[in-house]
Amino acid sequence: MSQVLLEDVARLPKSFQAFWERVVHFIPVNRRFCDPLHTLAYGIDASFYRLIPKIILKARTPEEITRILKASQDFKVPVTFRTAGTSLSGQAVTDSVLIVLQGAWRSYSILDSGEKIALEPGIIGAEANRFLTGYARKIGPDPASIDHAMIGGIAANNASGMCCGTADNSYQTVAEMKIIFGDGTLLDTGNPASCSDFVNTHSEWVNKIQEIRDEIVADPELAALIRHKYKIKNTTGYSLNAFVDFDDPINIIKHLMIGSEGTLGFMSEITYHTVIEHAHKASALIIYSNMEQACLAVQKLDRETVSAAELMDRISLKTMEEKPGMPEYLKTLSSTATALLVEVRGVDPESLEQRIMRVEELLKEIPTVLPMSFTAVKAEYENLWNIRKGIFPAVGAIRGLGTGVVIEDVAFPKENLAEATLALREILDKYTYVDAIIYGHALDGNLHFVFTQDFGRPEDLPRYEGLMQDVSDLVVRRFGGSLKAEHGTGRNMAPFVELEWGKKAYVLMKRLKATFDPENLLNPGVIINDNPHVYLENLKNMPQAHKIIDTCTNCGFCQAICTSKNLTLTPRQRIVIQREIQELRRTGQEPERLSRLEKDFDYPGNKTCAVDGLCATTCPLGINTGDYVKFLRSQSVTPTSRWIAESLANHMTGVTGIMRFGLGTVDGVHGILGTTVMEGLTQGARKITRNAIPLWNPWMPKGGRVPAHKQDNGSSPLKVVYFPSCISRSMGAAKNDRDQRALSDAVLSVLAKAGYEVIMPPKMSELCCGMPWESKGFFETADRKSSELEKVLFAASEGGKYPILCDTSPCLYRMKRVMHSITLYEPVEFIHDFLLNRLTFNQIQETIAVHVTCSSTKMNLKDKFYAVAQACAENVVMPMDVHCCGFAGDRGFTVPELNRSALETLKDALPKDCQAGYSNSRTCEIGLSLHSGISYQSIVYLVDKCTKARV
Template identity: 45%
Template structure:
């Protein structure tokens, strides 16, 4: 049978990879008898793309499977076990310790695992592993609740990783992590058994079928209880944050073996079972906060304050320690107080936060905290703020430290963020000795910050793994850190990032032989064949942490600063169908490396697959930049690739179209008119059939048709309403407005320019249109294809026309398409021009002349990617709420994937990007956005008609009298 790849979905899948041999070939053949080939990958690009996570390791899986159900996981485990092949599970791949990579079978549990159910009025929540942590919190927000774990990656990390790493974060400490807030787990064990600890029948059946396993867990508990020294060691180590090894505290904290089992799975990193569902007890999300950034002369003074604050966790929500190097890493950034530059070389700071249910309680907390530490000398005093902008700036300073180091590092270096915990009473000594190790091993760029209430420190440094000497330096440094933390101070080598491959060789060093032997026995009980994520947590390889280190070849300044963290992936419209921004960068790095090494065969394979997966299905929306900690826009990379690959003929065609733009749009309208005649006679079904046949013959050059396909616009009426009004505005209808009118299935079939003119007329505005309108364009159609010169030419022409129309900038210029608005805001250079989207103009300016009557309906709102990047999402939502009683912005929908014409040529991208839309908008009567092409795809995949937001504004407004 055939195998799938990240490849064109309308072409035959390539033959089975010759790289698969022996048992892997047999497994592959068996698995394709059950799973669809489109979700089983063996090709070089797919395995490369999933061979990286956020750690410093790369292992290329032989087979990648995108699973979507427990039944599939059971099949995978059964076949893998029969052939003794290792299996690793992965969700978002934001793991930092190498627990989400494999050189065997990698099972991805993300996009098919999105079930989320709020229970008991928010007191509990049931989640599948592919739900992003922030999505869970968004669902709980109306109830004033949240999940306990609060990792810094919560906007990207998925529940599967949060559970399996027992993630914590800035505020949850040891009291509100997954282990402490777990209500129940549903899992698939290595033998294929499904256990739901929240289901009485499932648990009862398991007690019978696995009585032996449960009895052995009971026996392990008895052994610990009989060993006072070991029991005391376990209890002591879990008073601090600790994710090194298995959760041995489960054997002490619970008497029921089923409870022990469930809590052992937490933090087990996929080495004991596959977690298919978790139910959390939720925690309170306090609505009021106050923060203080307190500066101290040295680490000792800061840690003295932290020791006191750690005794008052009832009022102190978090306390982040920042050493001088970490402060220095951000001192030149915008918004950071200049005072930081004047601090002495030994200075440190604490970022303190308190949360409460009321302003009065916040005031009481602030007074108490200030009193607790008032006697310790500071550099600037203690000043709390409840001002959102101020305390957000404080936290942005803290959050900017990791990316600052990543962005400023030398080319070909790797960013590593380590994660240790000292007993709180030794925090100052430990911090100073860590700093001494940085100096000893010449990691001069290293910084320290961390969740100090728990003695938890993160340190960031940037080793270069390009040669044996550098790897040896790294190896010696890690050995010294482990001796310091685990042996000298009996701390935790991993406080919240999970053991992974990174610290697996040092688990015994930290825990001692007796506890480590228990962990080995636990692994053998759950996974007797050792096929679940081998070498993670338990390993016999003492040099595992310096094997399979990730190469970071220099490619170019645009992507060299990428740290492969994966934060970008949640924003990408192609994330579930081809590649994510991180994976595009990984692929480009690999191709650069292959060019240097001369491996032309592999290079050709990856390049061929990348054409579709990396280029054709990239919308260049740039939303990845909004989530990237170092500000990379991978869309810009795609644009550069398109420019470089555009042929001489392509440049010539682009120039011709740019020079004859009016003729090109006229030609498009002729085609639309012919299609509309067919549609009027034949109806939806027959028209769709004809277009499908034509598309099979003509390929992607024939646009995919659906019932919301636009009709041709007639000759545009340049409606000069209110021309004698003192209020004037220049209106630029986009080329789409001039070419399209809504489908016959749209509720309002007026051309958009007439809708805009209606609203402006009610507000008393006279409309001025630029001369030569038919030939004007913002340049986006050309830029998106890589024809930057043609795009620049169109922007220059448009700028001149708008200057003339606006009386050299005296009149504001409004545009009716969000994509065009963003393009002009980026492209126009003359500061006199006042360019804004029509929605912003109505919200900010014209609204004072309009009377709004909210329509009694629930409407859906989609903010197009360009407007979201420009920070206009809140404005569009506010305008929609003035016009409708209920406004829904669907969760998890970022760029719609239509991308101007991609929805016509690559409809699978649009379908994938909007896969969760229909269910979310099922109770809405209509939807609204600000781009005509985006609205076509939104209508098809949402199941409700989407039109321009100005249609709703027109419906809800009258002239103010």
């Protein structure tokens, strides 16, 4: 297990050692790190910069933040805050102390019937919108990363997006805020007493804020510049508009915090005014012959008419044209064609139709390549938006190995959009970024340009430097635009803040920073930085490690769904470490550091990875880090371990028999000793053996049963081959499960009621899908067992004539991946597709919980799972925060902390009246029962309970 050693602390500078000795008294050992592995893992975010922090602290409460900041002040140690780490401009990396909020800070309150919502910084933006679903409201900011970015980062960067523009961003919709400043003071702007105390205790700060306000108001030229620059999107520098929009110093401070990137203080809570979520939407992908025509079309549109207008040049469209589901006409477009994706919204169908007609009227004089056509069909307009959302990931997928993806973010006055966009293209071509793409939120004059760069080649830096200098001149001097429209200043644009704002405004920003942070300890180097070359330093290289993970761009979109995210590492961090290990092996450099990384990686990187592959479902590039970890496990296979694996595979009857006997014996002992004594004995034995034996828990099942072989007698036209998995044959019900029957009994009962004749394959006790071997890296053994099973099932189904049902979802998922001669179904899919109309369902008056396993999620069975459950029970709960349960085959016994961490929110997410839970994997159900306190069993039991044969 990776751990901090005395030598790690000793390597810290003296001031950091003193800081460390202070924080160890209130930050527990599992939430503080200064070892090589964790500092490397957290040194990377979504930007193209890399800084390795000296200390990582996972803070969980405002009290901890206060004590950390006081220690920072005492020892003059800088700190940086990070939530999801999806930011792109280098504002969440540091070589000092990194305070990580992810995994906590998740409280929220809905206020004023949904008109407001108070959010802690660790809540993902999309989650906030889900909380507001019942109120037909949402938060204003809508960044493209809203499914992954957290509220802390969204507010700290004033992130906007496709629809919010400048009217609904964090600055415009903030209602109140709780701020912890660098000296540890808490200001609650919604509490008059707190505000009064702050004014009294921090009168010097308040006076300086008022002085800056008065100077700006007394300078009409500067005030006019500020107003002008915020007519378009602008996140360059501090939010100086607060000084012209507000007079009260508390209001000014509150709005200055928006977009301040953690350089002025810490936002422990933000309350937003919410905005309407329109129920009716329609979109059109309008194709113009060239960029100029598309930009001219944008200039005719406004936010009163459309909610979004996204520009996409021909190169960006080309990255998407081969993707599944894309319109065929994309392949036929000319080299200059440009698309405009327009969305309109309405409170009802009539208002929606009026807006569509208005758009058609406004744009009728600008010729299009294809007729303009709006669609209000959800599946159709979502597919159009998939084009826009897929562009940046598509560039990441096709880039050259070893290169990084750079996404820049500028804004122009809309009236200059056509001329400015063409000029931007000329600059990109000048510096031979000929494959760079241009797209963005054209309605706001906000463009992103994306290109790839190998920052490992120093000779390429002058090209990038020249590009940035020319772009800055174009945006600022020629068109009076914004160098950063929505991605934040960070390190990337810090050297250009004075260029954009002018000396007078920049001096005021420096005074502002010095007021709140006189020692420059809060995220130093971000926004205000006197180093003109900082944007060219500490650039991240992207060494190759393995084909499975080489396309990773470090975006962090994999993190929220990762089972081990709050326990050890995320997929992004596993990839970061493995890239470093492979690079050190390749170069032969730092052998001691390499050895330490290799050793320390085993527990957080390997043993606590559930290898469930859910990370691939949220990764824009479909990277399955679980598959890579399986590959790593395969590399550690020894002749002895291979022989053991083969022996077990060759004697499945004996192996499952021993499992049944052992589980039965343990169950009997449990019945005699009782739960309390049993837990004490097994925990003690596990401690003595240093976790060498599996951990017993009260939901450990008794032995299963092998169902009798059934032969087709030809009496029914409906036939199905039923293969009970080795898990269901080995594991029966637990002592406190509601239904004590073997799973196969429930399956056979349901099939009989539906009129199916069941065929069971011969020699079942020897058969296995191969999944247990695959997960541990024994690929050859796994494939051999799969091949054996496929041949038996092919014969039993008369050459694939009949469907084949397997009662365990993870097993079925592997079977579907490797078996192509037969038609396979898992329980939910078979019940939904074949039995809903063949059985009479009687809903029980209960609240039940449903857990969709990771394998079912990957097979897109979530909706079918819910539909089957709803047919059986009046109230169905599907906790949003629970993804993979983390039991991961046998990991729930051998690494129980993974299961515990994955399900830490489960119990609180279930209603008090929830009486039972249902899933479709026996091992998953053990962990779910343990951490919820209610019985989880296969959904087949529920269907059997709620159905009768149709007469």
